[in-house]
Amino acid sequence: MPELRYNRLSNTWVIISKERAKRPHDYPIEWRKEVGDPSKCPFEPGKENLTPPEVYAIREPGTKPDTPGWKIRVIPNKFPALKPDEPFFRESEDIHDRMGGFGYHEVIIDTPDHFRHIHNFTVSEIQIMFHTYRERMRQLYQNKHIYYIQIFKNHGKEAGKSLYHSHSQLVALPRIPRRIDTQIAQCRSYYKEKERCLLCDEIRYELKQQVRIVHDNNRFTVYTPFASAFPFEMKVIPKFHSDDFTKITDEDLTELAEALFVAIRKLSKLFEDPPFNMILHTSPPMREIPWDPNYFYNIKKFFHWHIEILPRMAIHAGFELGTEFFINPTPPEEAARYLREKR
Amino acid sequence: MPELRYNRLSNTWVIISKERAKRPHDYPIEWRKEVGDPSKCPFEPGKENLTPPEVYAIREPGTKPDTPGWKIRVIPNKFPALKPDEPFFRESEDIHDRMGGFGYHEVIIDTPDHFRHIHNFTVSEIQIMFHTYRERMRQLYQNKHIYYIQIFKNHGKEAGKSLYHSHSQLVALPRIPRRIDTQIAQCRSYYKEKERCLLCDEIRYELKQQVRIVHDNNRFTVYTPFASAFPFEMKVIPKFHSDDFTKITDEDLTELAEALFVAIRKLSKLFEDPPFNMILHTSPPMREIPWDPNYFYNIKKFFHWHIEILPRMAIHAGFELGTEFFINPTPPEEAARYLREKR
Numbered sequence: 001m002p003e004l005r006y007n008r009l010s011n012t013w014v015i016i017s018k019e020r021a022k023r024p025h026d027y028p029i030e031w032r033k034e035v036g037d038p039s040k041c042p043f044e045p046g047k048e049n050l051t052p053p054e055v056y057a058i059r060e061p062g063t064k065p066d067t068p069g070w071k072i073r074v075i076p077n078k079f080p081a082l083k084p085d086e087p088f089f090r091e092s093e094d095i096h097d098r099m100g101g102f103g104y105h106e107v108i109i110d111t112p113d114h115f116r117h118i119h120n121f122t123v124s125e126i127q128i129m130f131h132t133y134r135e136r137m138r139q140l141y142q143n144k145h146i147y148y149i150q151i152f153k154n155h156g157k158e159a160g161k162s163l164y165h166s167h168s169q170l171v172a173l174p175r176i177p178r179r180i181d182t183q184i185a186q187c188r189s190y191y192k193e194k195e196r197c198l199l200c201d202e203i204r205y206e207l208k209q210q211v212r213i214v215h216d217n218n219r220f221t222v223y224t225p226f227a228s229a230f231p232f233e234m235k236v237i238p239k240f241h242s243d244d245f246t247k248i249t250d251e252d253l254t255e256l257a258e259a260l261f262v263a264i265r266k267l268s269k270l271f272e273d274p275p276f277n278m279i280l281h282t283s284p285p286m287r288e289i290p291w292d293p294n295y296f297y298n299i300k301k302f303f304h305w306h307i308e309i310l311p312r313m314a315i316h317a318g319f320e321l322g323t324e325f326f327i328n329p330t331p332p333e334e335a336a337r338y339l340r341e342k343r
Numbered sequence: 344m345p346e347l348r349y350n351r352l353s354n355t356w357v358i359i360s361k362e363r364a365k366r367p368h369d370y371p372i373e374w375r376k377e378v379g380d381p382s383k384c385p386f387e388p389g390k391e392n393l394t395p396p397e398v399y400a401i402r403e404p405g406t407k408p409d410t411p412g413w414k415i416r417v418i419p420n421k422f423p424a425l426k427p428d429e430p431f432f433r434e435s436e437d438i439h440d441r442m443g444g445f446g447y448h449e450v451i452i453d454t455p456d457h458f459r460h461i462h463n464f465t466v467s468e469i470q471i472m473f474h475t476y477r478e479r480m481r482q483l484y485q486n487k488h489i490y491y492i493q494i495f496k497n498h499g500k501e502a503g504k505s506l507y508h509s510h511s512q513l514v515a516l517p518r519i520p521r522r523i524d525t526q527i528a529q530c531r532s533y534y535k536e537k538e539r540c541l542l543c544d545e546i547r548y549e550l551k552q553q554v555r556i557v558h559d560n561n562r563f564t565v566y567t568p569f570a571s572a573f574p575f576e577m578k579v580i581p582k583f584h585s586d587d588f589t590k591i592t593d594e595d596l597t598e599l600a601e602a603l604f605v606a607i608r609k610l611s612k613l614f615e616d617p618p619f620n621m622i623l624h625t626s627p628p629m630r631e632i633p634w635d636p637n638y639f640y641n642i643k644k645f646f647h648w649h650i651e652i653l654p655r656m657a658i659h660a661g662f663e664l665g666t667e668f669f670i671n672p673t674p675p676e677e678a679a680r681y682l683r684e685k686r
Contacts, residue, residue: 160660
C-alpha cells in the first residue's frame with residue numbers, strides 16, 4: 001500500500017512505495033570498489049607540493065605548512081567550481097541573467113592515511129573533521145560577499161567521489177542556494193503559525209514515538225525522516241535548539257562525532273560500506289539581502305541546523321528529475337529497525 | 344572564468360565552470376553496457392502472459408490483445424509506485440502529513456525488438472512512441488483525480504534504467520509535483536510582467552543568436568539551454584506557442600519525431616551512446632485546486648510544453664543534493680557546437 005508523505009522542510013512530497021518494499025538484502029551490494037595507488041595520490045603526506053598551498057591544517061607541533069605532520073589539511077581545489085579572484089558582477093544578455101563566478105572551493109583532506117575512510121574513522125577522527133569544518137566556515141564567513149557555505153562529503157564512487165583518498169569539500173557561494181532559501185521560508189512560515197521551531201517539534205515527536213530513532217546520545221539524535229527521499233536516509237541533529245553549526249562548542253563536537261560515528265557504522269555494516277553523501281545544513285550568516293530587509297529576522301528562533309546522510313542505493317532517474325517527487329522503496333520505519341539492530 | 348547563470352523556469356542558478364571546462368573527449372566513455380537475455384525478458388513478443396494485461400497497443404490488424412503482433416505496447420507496471428485502487432485519503436499523524444498512494448504507473452514497451460533502442464530508432468518509431476504518449480495521457484486524464492502525468496524515458500544503466508528491453512514510463516499523480524508547480528509560477532510571473540510567454544521569448548532569442556541551436560525544423564527547434572544544469576543537456580520545443588502536449592496534431596508529431604531523432608543521434612554519436620533521461624513537461628489538465636481558484640487562469644497563454652534530454656555524464660553529489668545548485672563543466676555554447684558538428 002503506497003502512500004505519499006510530505007516533507008515540510010523542503011516542501012516536497014515523497015512516495016513511500018511499500019508495494020516495492022525493499023529489505024536490506026533486496027539491494028544489490030555491488031559498489032564499485034577502487035583503491036587508488038598511493039604513489040600517485042596528490043593527497044599523500046610528502047606530496048604537499050602537488051596541491052595548492054594549504055589554508056588550514058591541524059599538525060604535530062613544530063611541523064611547517066605544506067610538509068608532512070598533519071592530521072587534517074585544507075587546500076583550495078585545484079579545479080575550482082568558483083574562484084575568489086573573480087569579479088562580483090551581475091549582468092543580463094537579452095532575456096538571460098548571469099553573475100560572476102565568485103566564491104571558494106576547498107578540499108578538506110580528512111586523514112593522511114590513504115586507506116582510512118569515514119566508515120572506519122574513530123570518534124576522535126570524526127571530531128577533528130567537524131572541528132575543521134567549523135573553523136574553516138568561521139574563517140570564510142568573514143568575507144562579506146559569501147552568503148552560504150555548503151560542506152559535504154561524497155563517500156564511494158556512486159556518490160560522486162572522484163579521488164580515492166578520503167576528503168570532504170566546501171563550496172562558498174555568493175548567493176543563498178534555493179534549497180536553503182526554501183528551508184528558511186518553510187521554517188519561518190511554520191514558526192509564524194505556531195511560534196515553535198519545525199525541527200524541534202519533529203525531534204520531540206520522533207523521540208516520543210521511538211519508531212524512526214536509530215541512535216540517541218546526550219546532545220544529538222539520529223533518525224530516519226518520516227518523508228525520507230532516499231532509502232535508509234538519516235538525519236543527525238542536535239536535540240537542543242541551535243540555528244548555526246559554526247557556534248557549536250567543543251564539548252558538543254564530541255557528542256556530534258559520537259552520533260555520526262554510530263550512524264555511519266550501522267549503515268556501513270548493513271550494506272557493506274555503501275556509497276552515501278553527507279550534507280550539512282545550517283543557517284547562513286546575516287547579510288544584506290537587497291530586496292528583503294527582514295530575510296534574517298528571528299532566524300535564530302526558527303532554523304535548526306542538521307546533517308543529512310543520503311545513501312545512494314538507487315539512481316535518480318527521469319521521474320525524480322522531472323517532478324522533484326522521490327520514490328523510496330523502503331519505509332523509514334523499517335529502515336530504522338534494521339539500522340538499530342546493527343552495532 | 345566560472346559564472347553563475349539563472350534558470351528562470353526552475354528558479355535555480357547553475358555554475359558554468361569554464362575552469363574545469365570539459366570537451367567531449369574529457370568525459371570517460373565507460374557506460375555499463377549490458378545485453379539482457381531475450382529468453383528471460385518479460386517484454387518479448389510471445390511472453391505477454393508474463394506482464395499485466397495491456398492497456399493500449401498499436402498492433403497488426405487482426406491480432407488480439409496480449410498476443411504478438413504489436414509495434415508498441417502499454418502495460419501497468421508490475422511493481423507500481425502508485426496504484427489506481429488506493430483510497431484517495433489525506434490524514435495527519437501529529438506533525439506529519441500523508442495521503443493515499445493513488446495513481447497509475449505504466450510501462451510503454453517502445454518496440455518488440457529486444458535489441459533496438461531509442462538511439463537507433465527510426466523517425467517513424469519515435470513518432471509511434473510519442474503518438475502513444477499522447478493517447479495514453481488523453482485516456483488517463485479522463486480520471487478527474489489525476490492532476491499530473493509524468494512521462495519519461497531512462498536510457499542506459501547510469502540513467503536509472505533497470506530492464507534492458509527499451510521502454511518508457513508513465514506515472515500519473517494525485518498532485519501537481521513541485522517542479523511543475525514552480526514552472527507554472529515562474530511562467531505566470533513572467534507573463535504578468537511582460538504579457539509574453541517566457542519560453543517563446545527564449546526561443547526567439549536563441550533562434551536569433553544561433554549560438555546554442557543544435558537543430559531546427561519547420562515546427563520544432565533543439566537547443567542547449569543557457570543555464571544547462573547537465574553537460575550537453577538539450578531542450579526540444581515547439582516553435583509555435585502551445586501549452587499542452589496532448590493537443591499535438593499528427594502532422595506535428597512527425598516534425599517532433601524528426602527533431603528528437605536528430606538530437607539523440609547527435610548525442611549518441613558524440614559519446615558512443617551515453618546514458619540520458621528524456622522528460623516531457625506539459626501543462627496539467629484543468630482541475631479544481633481547492634486553495635486557489637485561479638491556479639489555471641490563462642495557463643494556455645503562458646505555459647509552453649517541451650522535452651528535456653539530460654545526459655548523465657556525471658553524478659550529482661553532495662553539493663547538488665545539498666543546494667539544488669548545479670555545476671556544469673561544459674558551457675552550453677560549446678556543447679551546441681560539438682553537437683551541431685555530428686550528423
